[in-house]
Amino acid sequence: MLNNYTINFRDTQFDGLKFRSNHGYSGEYFDELLTNPTEENEIKHKKGVDEVNLEDIHIKISYSLLLKAISPVFLVGVLIFSLNQMLIPAIISLVISASLFFISWRLVKIANSMYLMRGSTSGLLGMIYDDERKEQNENNKTED
Amino acid sequence: MLKKDFLIILDLDHTLIYSSLSESEPASLLMNYNKFIKVYERPFAREFITFCKDLGDIIVYTTAEKEYAVKISKALEIDALELISREQLQGSEGNYYKDLYPEWSEVYNTIIVIDDSPNVWSEENHNQAVFMVPDEFMGEAEDVELKHIMNQIKTL
Numbered sequence: 001m002l003n004n005y006t007i008n009f010r011d012t013q014f015d016g017l018k019f020r021s022n023h024g025y026s027g028e029y030f031d032e033l034l035t036n037p038t039e040e041n042e043i044k045h046k047k048g049v050d051e052v053n054l055e056d057i058h059i060k061i062s063y064s065l066l067l068k069a070i071s072p073v074f075l076v077g078v079l080i081f082s083l084n085q086m087l088i089p090a091i092i093s094l095v096i097s098a099s100l101f102f103i104s105w106r107l108v109k110i111a112n113s114m115y116l117m118r119g120s121t122s123g124l125l126g127m128i129y130d131d132e133r134k135e136q137n138e139n140n141k142t143e144d
Numbered sequence: 145m146l147k148k149d150f151l152i153i154l155d156l157d158h159t160l161i162y163s164s165l166s167e168s169e170p171a172s173l174l175m176n177y178n179k180f181i182k183v184y185e186r187p188f189a190r191e192f193i194t195f196c197k198d199l200g201d202i203i204v205y206t207t208a209e210k211e212y213a214v215k216i217s218k219a220l221e222i223d224a225l226e227l228i229s230r231e232q233l234q235g236s237e238g239n240y241y242k243d244l245y246p247e248w249s250e251v252y253n254t255i256i257v258i259d260d261s262p263n264v265w266s267e268e269n270h271n272q273a274v275f276m277v278p279d280e281f282m283g284e285a286e287d288v289e290l291k292h293i294m295n296q297i298k299t300l
Contacts, residue, residue, distance in 0.1 A: 030165070030180070031165075034165060049180055052179075052180075053178065056179070114178065116211050117177070117178055117211055117212070119209055119211065120208065120209035120210075120211045120212035121177070121178060121180070121181065123208060123209045123212070123230065124163050124177070124181055124208070124212065125165075125181075127157060127163065127208070128163065128164065128165055128181075131282070
């Protein structure tokens with residue numbers, strides 16, 4: 001049921017909720033690409049990093065929605081405990097509900113910031129590849 | 145109109161900072177930009193920025209994208225009068241070039257450009273401003289280029 005759910009976030013759509021990473025890219029894979037800094041590897045690197053970033057955003061948004069859904073349950077608890085004059089459990093429920101709502105809001109904020117950084121990350125990777133190519137050319141010249 | 149004394153135009157990448165995919169570099173870490181990219185601060189960058197602030201107005205002029213440039217400027221506490229980023233530059237992927245704005249010379253007596261890549265500026269600009277070109281910063285911990293530039297500026 002959860003996988004039929006579509007999440008719209010900024011101009012991206014995510015299918016279903018996601019709580020675990022399974023992108024399949026490793027640090028070694030990215031390191032290897034940079035060792036041979038061709039334009040093709042640069043494109044692969046940018047694509048991989050973007051996929052990892054998007055997955056991170058997807059996971060954060062999923063947790064945010066989950067927490068937002070759980071938060072009202074504790075509010076109902078506050079109501080029930082209050083009606084039964086159980087002050088301490090009512091306060092605890094209220095604090096939990098507010099905390100979950102706050103964490104959910106923070107996760108959306110982080111996801112927003114990560115989304116904004118996608119473009120500049122690609123630009124930075126381009127710059128890092130340029131540096132690497134320059135360094136390799138200089139090394140080759142020295143060896144010659 | 146009375147002209148102000150100095151306008152300092154600062155580049156970011158390889159001048160004040162270095163962005164890297166490596167786990168660590170010898171220079172001090174400024175920030176983790178994201179889970180892949182780390183940004184390292186050039187030795188004496190803070191002292192240099194304070195020195196520039198005391199001297200006059202600062203404009204950050206970079207070929208990097210705005211989102212990134214704003215974050216770096218904030219982290220380094222540059223308090224720039226203006227931030228000019230890739231979105232405002234002419235050129236295309238990998239070939240952006242920078243140009244001095246004519247109004248700057250109407251407001252300031254001296255314009256100092258601090259950029260490790262003087263070739264991205266037009267020939268004409270080189271006659272309108274004092275160019276100080278530090279060696280490209282690549283994350284070294286013993287780098288003293290900014291100290292040298294401070295001394296050079298003091299002699300102006």
